[in-house]
Amino acid sequence: MRWVVDAMNVIGTRPDGWWKDRHAAMVRLVDQLERWAAANGEEVMVVFERPPSPPITSPVIEIAHAPRPGPNAADDEIVRRLRDEPEPNQVRVVTSDRALADQVRSLDAAVEPAEAFRRQLDEA
Numbered sequence: 807m808r809w810v811v812d813a814m815n816v817i818g819t820r821p822d823g824w825w826k827d828r829h830a831a832m833v834r835l836v837d838q839l840e841r842w843a844a845a846n847g848e849e850v851m852v853v854f855e856r857p858p859s860p861p862i863t864s865p866v867i868e869i870a871h872a873p874r875p876g877p878n879a880a881d882d883e884i885v886r887r888l889r890d891e892p893e894p895n896q897v898r899v900v901t902s903d904r905a906l907a908d909q910v911r912s913l914d915a916a917v918e919p920a921e922a923f924r925r926q927l928d929e930a
Contacts, residue, residue, distance in 0.1 A: 807848060807849070807896060807898055808850075808851070808896055808897045808898070809843075809848055809849065809850045809897075809898050809899075809900060809918075810850075810851050810853065810884055810887065810888070810897055810898070810899045810900065810915075811835075811839065811850060811851065811852040811853065811899075811900045811923070812853060812881065812884060812899065812900055812901035812903065812906065812920065813832065813852050813854045813855070813880065814854070814855055814880065815900070815901045815902055815903055815920045816835060816900060816920045816923060816927075817831045817832070818920075819902070819920050819921045819924045820924065829858060829859070829860070832858050832862060833858075833862055835852065836852060836864055836867065836869065838927040838928075838930065839852055839864075839866075839867050839927070840864055840866040840867055841930050842926065842927050843866050843867050844866055845930050850866075850867040850868070851867065851868040851869075851870055851887075852868070852869055852870065853870045853871065853872070853880045853887075854869070854871040854872070854880060855871065855872055855875055855876075855879045855880040856871055856872065856879070857871045858871070870883065870887070871883070878905075881901075881903060881905070881906040881909075884899060884901075884906065884910070885906070885909050885913070888910060888913050888915055889913065891913075891915070894913050894914045894915045895914045895915065897915040898915065898917070898918050899915055899916070899917055899918070900917075900918045900919075900920055900923045901917065901918075901919075901920055902919050902920040
């Protein structure tokens with residue numbers, strides 16, 4: 807299974823002050839995703855709405871971003887990548903955005919609610 811994570815949707819599941827330092831929240835999410843992916847042997851891509859600045863890299867997961875920031879930019883990038891996916895039925899998109907979830911399902915991929923996935927990360 808390939809996991810595609812709507813980054814800010816997952817980050818936003820916890821009112822832990824992430825909005826005070828978005829970059830630090832992004833780094834924390836990547837760290838959690840790396841640990842989770844390594845522990846579970848999963849392939850993970852996280853999609854941000856804009857390029858992290860300073861850049862965030864990972865030897866474990868793929869870090870992607872929308873080509874241009876804007877409303878629903880990460881959602882549009884996830885859909886674009888899913889359309890290019892040779893086996894969308896092998897992809898699970900993590901989001902709680904209803905419109906994105908509907909698009910993902912119409913492309914034959916699965917959806918994992920962000921809150922449920924966040925609990926998995928917290929347990930890893």
